[in-house]
Amino acid sequence: MPRxxxxxIFGASTAAVAGGLWRTARRSAAVPANLTLAFWNGLTGPDxxxxxxxxxxxxxxxxxxxxxxxxLPWTDFHTKMLMSxxxxxxxxxxxxxxxxxxxxxxxGALTEFSxxxxxxxxxxxxxxxxxxxxxxxxxxxxxxxxxDIHAMCLYINNPLFKSANLWVDNxxxxxxxxxxxxxxxxxxxxxxxxxxxxxQRGVGWAFQMLLWQNGGDMFDAQGEPTLDSPAAIEAMQFIxxxxxxxxxxxxGITGNPAEAFQTGKIGMAVHGDWLTPAFVAANMxxxxxxAPTFFKQRAVWAGSHQFxxxxxxxxxxxxxxxxxxxxxxxxxxxxxxxxxxxxxxxxALTATPGFRARKQAVLLTDGSYWHFMPAVPKILxxxxxxxxxxxxxxxxxxxxxxxxxxxxxxxxxxxx
Amino acid sequence: xxxxxxxxxxDAVPPAARxxxxxxxxxxxxSAYALLAPYLVxxxxxxxxxxxxxxxxxxxxxxxxxxxxxxxxxxxxxxxxTDPLFRTTVTNTIVFVLESTPxxxxxxxxxxVVLNQRLPFRAFFRGAFFLPFTLSVTVVSICWWWLLDPNxxxxxxxxxELGLHPRSWISTPALAMAAVVIATVWWTAGYNMVLxxxxxxxxxxxxxxxxxxxxxxxxxxxxxxxxxxxxPTTLFVIVIQLIASFQVFGQVYVMTNGGPGNGTRTxxxxxxxxxxxxxxxxEGAAAAWVLFVMILAFSLAQFKLLSGHTEY
Numbered sequence: 016m017p018r019x020x021x022x023x024i025f026g027a028s029t030a031a032v033a034g035g036l037w038r039t040a041r042r043s044a045a046v047p048a049n050l051t052l053a054f055w056n057g058l059t060g061p062d063x064x065x066x067x068x069x070x071x072x073x074x075x076x077x078x079x080x081x082x083x084x085x086x087l088p089w090t091d092f093h094t095k096m097l098m099s100x101x102x103x104x105x106x107x108x109x110x111x112x113x114x115x116x117x118x119x120x121x122x123g124a125l126t127e128f129s130x131x132x133x134x135x136x137x138x139x140x141x142x143x144x145x146x147x148x149x150x151x152x153x154x155x156x157x158x159x160x161x162x163d164i165h166a167m168c169l170y171i172n173n174p175l176f177k178s179a180n181l182w183v184d185n186x187x188x189x190x191x192x193x194x195x196x197x198x199x200x201x202x203x204x205x206x207x208x209x210x211x212x213x214x215q216r217g218v219g220w221a222f223q224m225l226l227w228q229n230g231g232d233m234f235d236a237q238g239e240p241t242l243d244s245p246a247a248i249e250a251m252q253f254i255x256x257x258x259x260x261x262x263x264x265x266x267g268i269t270g271n272p273a274e275a276f277q278t279g280k281i282g283m284a285v286h287g288d289w290l291t292p293a294f295v296a297a298n299m300x301x302x303x304x305x306a307p308t309f310f311k312q313r314a315v316w317a318g319s320h321q322f323x324x325x326x327x328x329x330x331x332x333x334x335x336x337x338x339x340x341x342x343x344x345x346x347x348x349x350x351x352x353x354x355x356x357x358x359x360x361x362x363a364l365t366a367t368p369g370f371r372a373r374k375q376a377v378l379l380t381d382g383s384y385w386h387f388m389p390a391v392p393k394i395l396x397x398x399x400x401x402x403x404x405x406x407x408x409x410x411x412x413x414x415x416x417x418x419x420x421x422x423x424x425x426x427x428x429x430x431x
Numbered sequence: 432x433x434x435x436x437x438x439x440x441x442d443a444v445p446p447a448a449r450x451x452x453x454x455x456x457x458x459x460x461x462s463a464y465a466l467l468a469p470y471l472v473x474x475x476x477x478x479x480x481x482x483x484x485x486x487x488x489x490x491x492x493x494x495x496x497x498x499x500x501x502x503x504x505x506x507x508x509x510x511x512x513t514d515p516l517f518r519t520t521v522t523n524t525i526v527f528v529l530e531s532t533p534x535x536x537x538x539x540x541x542x543x544v545v546l547n548q549r550l551p552f553r554a555f556f557r558g559a560f561f562l563p564f565t566l567s568v569t570v571v572s573i574c575w576w577w578l579l580d581p582n583x584x585x586x587x588x589x590x591x592e593l594g595l596h597p598r599s600w601i602s603t604p605a606l607a608m609a610a611v612v613i614a615t616v617w618w619t620a621g622y623n624m625v626l627x628x629x630x631x632x633x634x635x636x637x638x639x640x641x642x643x644x645x646x647x648x649x650x651x652x653x654x655x656x657x658x659x660x661x662x663p664t665t666l667f668v669i670v671i672q673l674i675a676s677f678q679v680f681g682q683v684y685v686m687t688n689g690g691p692g693n694g695t696r697t698x699x700x701x702x703x704x705x706x707x708x709x710x711x712x713x714e715g716a717a718a719a720w721v722l723f724v725m726i727l728a729f730s731l732a733q734f735k736l737l738s739g740h741t742e743y
Contacts, residue, residue, distance in 0.1 A: 094707045097495060118710055122496030274582075399708045400516075406692035410602065425516060431494075431710055 050337055051081040055096065056110035057089035058320075061292040062355030069351055073344055080337050090399075093118070096325070100124040103328030108338045112318050113150035114388040116158055118395055119323075121431075126324045128157045135336070136160065136343045146385050147319040147360040153390055159321035160342065161360035163352060166378050166385060167224055167316040168288050171302040175282040179203045189304040190283075193253070196307050200263035203282035210263035211283045212272035213254050219401035220316050221285050224306065225250035227314035227386050238391035240426040243419045251415035253309065255408055288375040291356035295374070303374040305381050315378075317385035319360065322346075396429040397422075482723075489717035495710060507717035511705075517718060519693050520701040521725075523608070527697060528676040530612045535672050536665070539620045543627030544657065557628070561621035568618070568681030575614035576686050604694025607687045611695060614682050619675070623668050630664025631657070666737045670730050677726045698722045 058066050063086050070082050085106070087095065093115065099105055101122070119125045128151070133139075138160055140148050147161035169189065176187040179202040190196040200210025213221060223233060231246030241247070258264045265280070276284040277297050284290075285306060294301050306315055322342045324335065345352070349359040350369050358375060359365055370376055388394060404422040407413040413421070444452065464471075489507050491500035511517050546557050563571065581587045581599040590597050600606035634657065642652050658665075680699035683689060689696030702722065706715025 090708060097710065098707070101495060121494065122710070124496070396709045399704050402688075403690060403693045403696070406690050410604070410692045410694075412692055421515065425514075428510070428514070429709060429711060430510065430714070 049079050049081070050334055051083055052108055052334060052338055052341060053085070053106035054082050054108045054110075054341070055085045055087075055092065055106040056320075057087060057092040058110065058355075059086055059088050060289055060355075061296065062289050062352075062357065065292070065352060065355040069345060069348060072348070072351075073341060077340070077344075080341065082341065093395075097122060097124065100325050105325035105327055107324070107327070107334050108341060109323045109325055110162065110320050111159070111323055112388070113159065113321055114318075114390045114394055116153040116390050117392040118431075119325075120153060120158065121392065124326055125158045126326055128160060128324070132339060133157075133160075135339045136346070138343075138346070142362060143360045144358075144362055144365075144382065146317070146382075146387065147321075150319045150387055151321055159323045160346070162320045162322060162346060162349060163357040163360050164317055164319050164385065165288050165357045166318075166375075166381060167220060167285065167306050168375070168378055169304050169306050170276055170284040170286060170290070170294070171304060172276065172279060172282050173300040173302055175203055175208065175279065176302075179205075179282065187302050187304075189302070190307050192307055193309045196283075196309065197261060197263070199283065200257070200261065204263045207280070209265050209275075209281045211257065211285065212264055212275045212281045213257060213285070219405055220287070222250060222254060222401070222405065223388065224285075224314060224316035224386070225253060225309050227316070228308055228312055229310035230312060232389075233397060234389055234391045234393065238393055240393060240397065240423045242397070242426065243416075243423040247419055248416050250310070251405075251408065251419055254405075255415055258409070287356075288358070288378060289356040291374050292354060303377060305378055313384045314386045315381045315384045316388075317381075318387060320357070392431045393426050393429055396426045396431070400425055485716040486720055488713045489720050491713050493713045493716075495712065500713070503713070507714045508721065510714050511718045511721055516693070516696075517698075517701055517721075520696050520698045523693075523695060524677060524679065524697045524699075526608060527612065527679050527695075528673060530608065531615050531676050531679075532669070532672050534612065534616045535620060535623055535676070536669060538616060539623035539668070540627050540661075540665075542620065542624045543631055544653065546624070547628060547631045557624075560624055563618050564621045566618070569685055571614055571618045572682050572685035575610065575617070579610050601687070602691050604691055607691060607695050611679070611682050611686055614686065615676075615679065618682075623672065626668050627661070627664060630661050633664075634660045662737070666733070669737065670733050673729055673733060674726055677722065677729070698725075 054070070056063075056066065066086075067084065070084055074080065074082055093111075096106075096109065096111075097118065100119075101124070105124075116125070128136075143161055144164055147164050151157050151159040151161060171187045171189060173182075173187060176182050176199075179199075181188045181199055181202055188199070190199045203210040226233065226247050229246040229250050231241065231244045231250070233240060233242060235241050258266070265275070272281065272284050273286060273290050273293065275281045276286075276290075277294060277299060288303070291303060308314075322345075324338060327334075346361065349361060350364045350367060353359055353364075353370050353373055353375070356375055358378065359370065364370055365376075365379055400422055404413075404418045407418045408415055488500065490502060490504060492503050492506075493500035542560055546553055546560070550556070578584050579586050579600060581601060587597065598606060600610045638656050638660070639652055642656050647655065678699055679697050680703065683695050683697055683700060684703075687695045689700050698718065699722070702715050702718045705711050705718055
């Protein structure tokens, strides 16, 4: 590019950026009647599109409140959030889970919901699923209010179950324990088709569920990791055995089990209910059932999306009020949110025929077994390292015991 | 032995002329500073100040939301240097440097030599090879990820058509690293090519004429004229390439996210995740400075090995 043209383009873009900055600076000082709320979340799956629709409906009914939504993958989302809040660039409303609170509270990034706020929202404990309601509280303070619950389940490919003779009385013979699960896997594994693909990219939620079912936990009461316990090793050994001993999962790291399930390569998937809309959109013939109990006790991995109000450099009461209006409206309309595969946190909504008609409605029976990820500071280290530890095992570079021991050491030595 | 006195040329001229010369020199110096100023301001604000602050933080227990961090001496450096994961990332980074740097010297040099000839559509090819460099790392990585996808990508499709059944690069650490290297070479080779082209155009044409008269053919001219005279450019390209390769991050983060099983996790990813995902800010800063010292050592070694005067 000739230098002069480069300079011209460079100059023009600098002026454009400066102009943009000047305009935003002016806009934030503008009239309070029409205001804009920045709304950030990590809903990048099919549920993200459902949220877009809900936000559009909200704006059409509230012409004075404009919502600017930003969606980015959870890992990048948290980095951006944690850097933006101290820089005075915090969003007005955010959706996160329950277990991330320690990292935000430690850095003083969250505002509390006062009793007055809860009153403005009209939120009362009795209206919400207990686990979701309690998940908003950390160290005795309420930092978030619930939107939904999302739980792990078992996805069944109906045609593959039929051809494997796993079909009785017009419904799939859903495995409920380890033995039945293995038998189903073996019946489904034929040639290029497999029983299951284990969740390998992601944060190891399925492994966590097995750990809880086996009576173990990820952290002790002091928040130190206990991932090298016999219960954890046994759970991880089971995942490895699916491949190395029973040969019911594809070889190597398959990348995306959701894709493998959707293309009919695997007969079952142990995954989150949020994949439901993708499979529905693909016109799949499938069934959702509660996740099996692989070990000695029932426990189901679950989480909850919650609304947060981050700390603002210049607190603006009009914006906060508008944010509460927004949260209240979405919560009241969260039956629409169930299209995203989730379970509304409002118990009145889960009793409606509209929700009962959804595939994930069968998961409500698990309510008392829902197990959330613990809100301890070191969980973020666990999250960032568990995938690599699992992959080491799948690559045959480490035994479950070795991989879990080094993962545990790694989390233990972290200084947070 | 008498102490030697350095006699500058300016000391040898009469005072009036000397004053005039000093004035001219000063004016030139000021205009040089004025021209450098915009870059210098950006360099100070976005490089020197933050990295010095990072150096300070690496000796403290700084965390987000802590206003007054405490001095902790070398504890963060001890944490990083005794971390087995850090050692893994150093090894992976060195593997990447050793795999990518030679390719990013040889291929751009070959392209530059070819495109320095009088060829039809020369400007088009120069532009075409440089073009990938103008893309963002995310775009490049996602394109290559799709191209190389073992299930849907064309590369695996045609390899299978040829009767080959290559292992999935996503689940083979060495192949995953190779995939990252291929994407990087495609992305950045054009930039080094431009540097080599500039170097080639500085070589006086009469040297080639002389070589031809002495009966040197194409290869011979390349080895005895081009390569020796390109030495300053080559040194420059090797050093900046080495520095760039040591800082590999975006391609790995998008294509493999450090996997499989930490097989492609590099030092910058370690720095990023320690500081910004695990929120161990001061440990991350320490790791970044360890990387800086490594790069500095490698660059100095390169200068020592390759520098020297170029004789025309």
